[in-house]
Amino acid sequence: MLMRVFPLFILLIGLAISWSLEQARQAAAITTSPIVELHQLPALKIGDWVFRQGTSVESELIANIGQSRFSHIGVVTAIEPEVIITHATTNDDPNYSNQVINSRLIDFSSNQLARRIAIARPQFLSTEQQQRISQHITAKISQPFVLSQRQHPHLYCTTLIADAITEQQPDFSLPWLNLEQAIFRGEYLHPQAFAERTDIEWLYPPTNSSTE
Incomplete structure (x- = not known):
């Protein structure tokens, strides 16, 4: 009897393992x-x-502290052979944590990392300025992520972009948010400051995404 049951037991274990592997594959x-x-x-x-x-x-x-629909921002720095976003991030890629990195748009917008995305085009910058801003930003790749208040050295997602724009357009300015939180004190620059500008064109969704 035992000899007859044992092969069935092995078969059931094999089916269970196969089912588990398929579930894991689908989840991935x-x-x-x-x-x-x-x-x-x-x-x-x-x-x-x-x-x-x-x-x-x-x-x-x-997002809650900044009263924003967005918690992060990056810049398109390449479009061929695929769209590349350069951004300062803590944990998008575990192999390159806490630094400025390149991400494929398909990865930047994966549902592992994103609840929503929106894309805007600054209308106040020329094509030549955009190219130089892109070069400035990509030159920062691998530099460490530094989240600190305005008066101290910093390099996080918004300041990476703002500093690059200011180099090309010295009168560029954005409102910084003054925080008095337990973990954040001082002035910080949030993505909402970029989203609320009136001199940008919303490409996706094709509406004013700063308020929706």
Whole structure:
């Protein structure tokens, strides 16, 4: 009797393992899928701003403190052979944590990292300025992420972009948010400051995403 039951037992274990592996494979596929159909996006250009509301507790905290729909922002620095976003981040890529990195748009907008994204084009910058801003930003790749108040050395997602723009347009300015929180004190620059500018064109969604 035992000899007859044993092969059946092995078969059931094998089926259970196969089912578990398939579930894990499907979960991984879901985790890495983009939250938007990238082929449906308008043609992007170097210098476009890509906003993101992240999925982490940290992202929710940043958005709530800044009263923003977004917790993160990056810049398009390449469009061929695929769209590349350069941004200062803590944990988008575990192999390159706490630094300025390049991310493919498909990864930047994966539902592992993003609840929503929006894309805007600054209308106040020329194509030549956008190219130089892109070069300035990509030159910062691998430099460490530094979240600190305005008066101290800093390099995080918004200041990476703001500093690059200011080099090309010295009168460029954004409102900094003065915080008196337990973990944040002083002035910080939030993505909402970029989203509220009136001299940008919203490409995706094609509406004013700063208020929706």
